[in-house]
Amino acid sequence: MASYASGGGDAERTCGLEDHVTLLSSDSLGGRLAGSSGEKMAAEYMYTGLEAMGVTMLTPVTGQDFAVIQNGDTVYSRNIIGMVEGCDSLLRNQYIVVGANLDHLGTNVMTVDGKAVIQVFPGADDNASGIACVMEVARRVASSRFLFRRSVIFAGFGAGELGRAGSWYFVNRTSVSPDSVSVMVDVRMVGQSGQINPFTYYTGVSSPEINSLVSGLADVGAFYTPVQGDGVLPYGDYLPFYEENVPVMLLTTGPDRNARTVRDKADLLDYATMDYICDFIYNFVREAANRDQMIDRPEILSGEPAAPAQTSGERVYSSFEVDTPPEYFKGDVMTFLNEWVYTYLRYPDIPLSQGISGTVTVEFIVEKDGSVTNVRAVRGVDQYLEDEAVRVISASPKWKPGVLGGEKVRVRYSVPVEFRLKKRK
Numbered sequence: 001m002a003s004y005a006s007g008g009g010d011a012e013r014t015c016g017l018e019d020h021v022t023l024l025s026s027d028s029l030g031g032r033l034a035g036s037s038g039e040k041m042a043a044e045y046m047y048t049g050l051e052a053m054g055v056t057m058l059t060p061v062t063g064q065d066f067a068v069i070q071n072g073d074t075v076y077s078r079n080i081i082g083m084v085e086g087c088d089s090l091l092r093n094q095y096i097v098v099g100a101n102l103d104h105l106g107t108n109v110m111t112v113d114g115k116a117v118i119q120v121f122p123g124a125d126d127n128a129s130g131i132a133c134v135m136e137v138a139r140r141v142a143s144s145r146f147l148f149r150r151s152v153i154f155a156g157f158g159a160g161e162l163g164r165a166g167s168w169y170f171v172n173r174t175s176v177s178p179d180s181v182s183v184m185v186d187v188r189m190v191g192q193s194g195q196i197n198p199f200t201y202y203t204g205v206s207s208p209e210i211n212s213l214v215s216g217l218a219d220v221g222a223f224y225t226p227v228q229g230d231g232v233l234p235y236g237d238y239l240p241f242y243e244e245n246v247p248v249m250l251l252t253t254g255p256d257r258n259a260r261t262v263r264d265k266a267d268l269l270d271y272a273t274m275d276y277i278c279d280f281i282y283n284f285v286r287e288a289a290n291r292d293q294m295i296d297r298p299e300i301l302s303g304e305p306a307a308p309a310q311t312s313g314e315r316v317y318s319s320f321e322v323d324t325p326p327e328y329f330k331g332d333v334m335t336f337l338n339e340w341v342y343t344y345l346r347y348p349d350i351p352l353s354q355g356i357s358g359t360v361t362v363e364f365i366v367e368k369d370g371s372v373t374n375v376r377a378v379r380g381v382d383q384y385l386e387d388e389a390v391r392v393i394s395a396s397p398k399w400k401p402g403v404l405g406g407e408k409v410r411v412r413y414s415v416p417v418e419f420r421l422k423k424r425k
Helices: 010-024 027-032 037-052 126-143 165-173 208-220 239-243 271-289 333-344 349-353 381-394
Strands: 064-070 075-082 095-101 105-114 114-122 151-157 182-185 200-202 248-252 317-319 358-366 372-379 402-403 407-419
Touching: 010 027, 010 114, 010 126, 010 165, 010 271, 010 407, 027 114, 027 165, 037 075, 037 182, 064 105, 064 165, 075 126, 075 208, 095 126, 095 271, 095 381, 114 358, 126 151, 126 271, 151 165, 151 271, 165 200, 182 271, 239 372, 248 271, 317 372, 333 407, 358 381, 372 381, 381 407
Parallel strands: 095 151, 095 182, 182 248, 317 407
Antiparallel strands: 064 075, 075 151, 105 114, 200 248, 358 372, 358 407, 402 407
16 A cells, blocks of 8 residues: 655644635525525635646536526526546546535524524535535645546535535536546535544445455554444435446534534534544545556446336436426425335345345336336345335325426436344443
8 A cells, every 4th residue: 555645734734624614604605505696605615726726627617507496496506626637648537536515504584572583504514514625635636646547526516405416417417427437435524523423434335445445544544534334324415426336435424413503613613633534535535546447336236227117108307307306295305215115114034134234225207197116226235125125115105296397297216215223232
C-alpha cells in the first residue's frame, strides 16, 4: 500500500471546514430549499470554491440545471460538477465520484403571540457537513493530482430532498456513463462523533473489495476509519448509482437529536472529526483510483434478473420524467414502507437462523389504474429475503397513478426494503 498524506496544517483544514459549514448553514441561505435562491447560492459557493482549488469545472457556475415537478409546481435546481483528471492515459476515462447533496428543508412560518415568525432550518450537519468535506477532499486531490491514475469527480447534487433528483439526473443525463464509474462515495451527515455517532460506511449489497480497501487503511493505523454499518440503510444520493449497479459507499456519522430541526447549527459540529474523515476519504479515493482494475460490480445472488414482463405495449416512464409521480394512497414512499411493507413483512426462517440481513431493492410498475405490477427484486443478499419483499409489495393496495401532460401513464418505481436482525441484549 502507498504512503499517505493529506496536505495542509490541521488547524488550517479544520478552519476551512468550519468556514464552509458556517456559510452554507447561515440564515442568508434560508435553509437551502430545493429550487430556492439559497440552494442556488450554495451551488455558486461550491463552484467558486472548487474552481479556486484548481478543479476543472464540468458545469458553468449556474450548474447542470434540471426541473422537478413537485405538487404540480416546477422546481428548478442544479448540480455542480468538477473533476481532477487522472494522470494515467489508459485509466483517466474511468472515474471515482465523490458527492453530497446541496439542499435542505428551507424555512417554516409559525405564529407566536399572533405574529408570523420565520424559522430557518440551517442544515449544518444535514448536509452542509457533507458538502464541506467534498470540497476539502477536492482541495487535497487537486493539490496532489499526479498521485491519481483515474479521474476523480466531485459533485454537489441539487434537490436531494426531492427524491434525490440531482443524483438521478447526473446518472441518467450526463456524458459520464455509469459503466465508467468504479465507485461512488456519498458523504452525508458527518459532523457528529462519539459512541452514539460512530463513523460508519454502508455499501448495500456486500462489496468484498470495498471492505478490503477499508480494512487496508485501518491496518495502517493512521486513520480514523469507519465501521461497517448493518441494519437499515440510510437514504442518500448513492441510490441512483446503486440502481445502475455501480459500487457505492455511503459515509455518515448518523443523525443526532438536532437533525432536521432549527437547532442543526454550525457551532455544534465536531470539525476535528470531520478533518479525520476527510483524511480517510482522500486516501480511500486514492487507493480506489490507483487499482489496476475497477471495483467489481455488486454481486446479485439471485442471478441476472430477467427483463420484466410487460402487461402493455405502452411506454414505462421514470418517476423523474412525469409531471406528477405515483403516490401511495396514504402518503409518500416512506409511508408505503412503514405502513404497508414493514407491517406485513415477515423474516423468512432460513436467513433468520443463519443471521442473514441486508437490503433488497425492489422494482415495480405503477399502472395507469394505480395497480402495482411487474414486481421483481433487482438487487439483494438472499433469495428468501428477495422473495418475501416481492411477496409483500405484490400485494400492495392501489397507488395514485403518475401523470404526464394531463394523462395517466405507467411509471417504474424502486424501493429499498430492509431486513434487520435485532441484537440480543
